[in-house]
Amino acid sequence: MLEVDKKTFEDEVLKADGKVLVDYYGDGCVPCAALMPHVHEFAETYGDKIKFCQLNTTKARRLAIGQKILGLPVIAIYENGEKVDECVKDDATPENVEAMIKRHYA
Template identity: 30%
Template sequence: MTIQTLTADGFKNDILAGNGVQAIRFWAEWCGPCRMMKPIYQKLAENFGDTITFYDVNIDLSPEIASACGIASIPNLMIFKDGNVVDQMVGLAPQSTYERLLSQYTNPNNAA
């Protein structure tokens, strides 16, 4: 599964007006922890890509999206469901921590 680069139009159309679960990673090229998170995020997209759509936002290239989401620290992973923020994780964490977070939104019995 591929990770899509999120644009301002995509944010409005695919995230805010979207259905289902989306994960957005906010990052910057100059951020060491962000670079360390990249392979973890790619693995998460491979593992959860059939139930969650994955996006990337470089805050230096798309500051309007970061501002709209109130991003103050990176790396930052935001989870949207049906157009609403349902979860967020700031900072670098082990892959297993992200997996636990995302699995909450892939279980059809969970009404999160």
């Protein structure tokens, strides 16, 4: 699981070849903290085909807004620099996140 920030986001996510999952989380976000261990497990299971990154939106608020991240948690999948899928807020359950990953795992 790669920690990205406003300096590395463009290179690691937007300019990356293939698919990249980004776990957007914030300091003090309880649902984010509850979801994070599951996302780390998914990184171990699916990390051979999808790159896993996480971004602390508390430290990169403008970047998050630029990516249309308006509530947390958000798990998004990018392909060739474009956001192609996401689970947002109440939909960001471990089951939904894994189902989304499986849709793009190929």
